[in-house]
Amino acid sequence: MVEIYDAHEQGEIVKKWLRENGSAIVMGLVIAFGGLFGFKQWQSWQENSRQRAATEFEVMDQLLSAGQVDAAMENFQNLQDDFAKSPYTSMAALKMARARIDLNQADLAIGLYRSVMDNGHPKALATVARERLARVLLDLGRADEALQVLNGATEISGFESRFAEVRGDIHYSQGQTDEAAAAYLEALQQLESGVGDRAKLRMKLQALGAELPDDGTES
Numbered sequence: 667m668v669e670i671y672d673a674h675e676q677g678e679i680v681k682k683w684l685r686e687n688g689s690a691i692v693m694g695l696v697i698a699f700g701g702l703f704g705f706k707q708w709q710s711w712q713e714n715s716r717q718r719a720a721t722e723f724e725v726m727d728q729l730l731s732a733g734q735v736d737a738a739m740e741n742f743q744n745l746q747d748d749f750a751k752s753p754y755t756s757m758a759a760l761k762m763a764r765a766r767i768d769l770n771q772a773d774l775a776i777g778l779y780r781s782v783m784d785n786g787h788p789k790a791l792a793t794v795a796r797e798r799l800a801r802v803l804l805d806l807g808r809a810d811e812a813l814q815v816l817n818g819a820t821e822i823s824g825f826e827s828r829f830a831e832v833r834g835d836i837h838y839s840q841g842q843t844d845e846a847a848a849a850y851l852e853a854l855q856q857l858e859s860g861v862g863d864r865a866k867l868r869m870k871l872q873a874l875g876a877e878l879p880d881d882g883t884e885s
Contacts, residue, residue, distance in 0.1 A: 719745060719754040726758055730765050738762070756786040760795060772802055783815075793825050800832050809839050827856035831867065838874075847876040854879065 722741045729738035742762055745755040763778035779802065782795035796819055803812035813836045822829050834849030854867045871878055 715749065716752070719749040719752045722749070723754040723758050727761060730761055735762075735765050735769065738765070750785075751787050753787050753791065756782050756788075756791040756795075759786075760791065760798070763795075763798070767802065772806060775802055789821065790824070793819065793822055797825060797828050797832060800836075804832070804836055804839060809836050812836050827853045827858070827862055830856060831870075834870065838870075843874050847871060847874045850874070851876065851879065 722745050726738045726741035726745070729735075729741070739762075742758050745752065745758050749755050759778045759782045763775040763782075766772070766775040766778065776799060779795045779799035783792050783799060786792035786795055796815060800812040800815045803809075803815060813833065816829055816833055816836070819829065830849050830853035834846045834853060837843075837846035837849055850867055850870045854864065854871070857864055857867065868878055
């Protein structure tokens with residue numbers, strides 16, 4: 667009888683607890699499942715956004731390859747408006763800048779490079795934009811401005827050789843041959859094996875009458 671009474675008493679205790687706390691349990695379950703479904707919905711939205719951005723980029727890239735720059739602008743604008751922080755938008759800006767240069771529209775290219783340099787995602791693309799901007803400015807005869815752009819970089823990991831070569835080109839354009847040679851030598855030393863044009867750097871050093879390092883390659 668004691669066991670039956672205990673079971674009955676425990677049952678009543680449980681019922682009472684449920685009456686007092688049942689709403690909290692239901693609310694907790696709603697929040698838990700709502701959070702789960704909300705997270706999955708957010709994941710789905712992210713994936714859809716990536717796919718849409720990728721599609722806009724691919725269409726733009728195809729149009730640029732066909733020389734249809736004006737038509738490609740619509741897709742580029744869509745990327746800027748709807749996916750401002752997407753890597754696809756930064757890559758699209760770099761491609762659009764290249765197209766503008768091919769059309770002798772350097773000022774438009776400069777604006778695009780600056781936008782990626784300041785706001786590009788990921789940071790590696792911002793570094794690429796900085797180097798390309800410096801090259802364009804140098805080609806336009808704006809060597810001091812190009813050097814200022816290069817010197818404004820805070821992180822160039824993986825791009826040390828490219829930056830050093832551009833710096834060498836800037837110094838060469840200013841008649842600073844010793845500085846140019848030092849920069850080219852640095853570029854050569856920073857160049858990873860199998861990456862970049864080692865022969866071109868050695869030719870630039872030769873043209874300056876600089877001593878070539880013995881790196882196992884022919885001069």
